Amino acid sequence: MPLEVTAIGPALSVSNESDIAxxxxxxxxxxxxxxxTPLDGNRFLGLRITFQRVHGFRLLDESDLAAYWAAPGFVRGHHVLAVTSGGWSAEEDLRQGHKLRRCxxxxxxxxxxxxxxxxxDPKIxxxxxDPEA
Structure with missing residues (x-):
């Protein structure tokens, strides 16, 4: 199933130096x-993204998601994306042998x-x- 996403929140460049703090x-x-974007000292410009009613998450290096970046349905220029098809949920459906409705x-x-x-939907x-945020 091909990856399809919808951009959420502000359109911002996603630099190679950006990271999960x-x-x-x-x-x-x-x-x-x-x-x-780094600022003086340890401070930086960034985003706080808050999700409620979370029932699963995984933190991966960007190289572990290389197939996502190469997919025609991937939207660039946003840090937050809603995955509507072909993502982790689809992988879990295939692995478990049945389809669940997940956001x-x-x-x-x-x-x-x-x-x-x-x-x-997340709050952005x-x-x-700072690193202690």
Missing amino acids: SVRYDGSGLSVVVAR EWLVATGNGCLSLFASE EEGEY
Whole structure:
């Protein structure tokens, strides 16, 4: 099944230097901070992406998702994508032998990437952050 995604949030360049700065999970909600542009000291311009009702996630290096980047349905220029077809959910359906209805999301950077299942649209906040964010 070919990968298809929909861009979510602001259109921003995704540089090779961008990365996942932190991931915090509290049992149902997940907060991800993406470092986009370094500032003085340890601070950086970035995004805080918050997902509620999370029921699965995985953190991978961008090279582990190389097939995603090469797919004709991949949308560039966004850190947050809704995966509508052909992603991790499709892999799980094939592995388990039956199809489940899941909402899948991808947080993409030039380094670490987060793939997750969450029942609600994420909240995305742009701002200045530090590694402890």
